[in-house]
Amino acid sequence: MLMTNIQELLSGDANSGYDSGYSGRDSEASSVVANPDLQASVPQILQNLEAIHTSQQHLLQLWHHKKLKLDQCFQLRLFEQDCEKMFDWICHNRDVFLMNYVEIGHSYKLAKELQEEHNHFTMSSMNVYVNINRILTVASRLIESSHYAAQHIRTVASRLDRTWKEFAAGLDERTAVLALSVLFHHKAEQVIKKKSPKAT
Structure with missing residues (x-):
């Protein structure tokens, strides 16, 4: 719009709407329009204005692209940090888990205690899986967003x-x-108890 107005003014378009109501200014405008040097420079002026406008649009597009890239970098870093936490948790607890893996108890009481400890550990692990599932959902969303x-x-x-x-x-x-x-062990202790001689 600005370039159109400037072009109309420089070309002396009668429909440009330039009418201040003061004949002195109209006379000055007419002399400017009639200036052959100015008329000769009109194409260059318009070309420069167009170049400025094009550069502005290019800068806006570049800024938008850089902002999008920065946002994606931030999202990627958060995703990687969350994954690192989960990998660390799994690695640490897997080592602890394997240390006790072969221990199954030498009696019903010990076996039951180990079972309860393991069940508690399993429940805690399921809570961690909720976080892992959330991370995997985020990953899918990032992939789908290109x-x-x-x-x-x-x-x-x-x-x-x-x-x-x-x-x-x-x-x-x-x-x-x-x-x-x-x-x-429960069955074994029951059998042993049945076969043990009764106290007199």
Whole structure:
């Protein structure tokens, strides 16, 4: 709009709406329009204005692109930090878990205590899985939004999902083993108790 008004003024368009009501100013405007040097420079002026306008649009697009990239960088860093926390938790608790993995109890009482401890640990682990599931959901959303690091996000998310499933499979296996241990010792103690001579 501004460029159009300037072009009309420089070209002396009668419909430009330039009418101040003062004949002196109209006379000055007419002399400006009639100036051959000014008329000759009109194309260059308009070209420069167009170049400025184009540069402005380019800068706005560049700013928008940079802002989008910065937002995605921030999202990526948050995602990576959350994944690192989950990997650290799984790694630490897996080591502790494996240290006690072969212990199944030598009596019904000990087996029952181990089973209760394991059940408590399993419940705590399920709370962690809620966080892992949330992280995987975020990963899917970032990938679907055409994030510039979509492939990296997909790789890390797949690794986290696989690591958790391996850990969860170990929990399930130990749950089954401890259940069998409790059942075995319970039955064994019942049999021994029945076969023990009664006190006189």
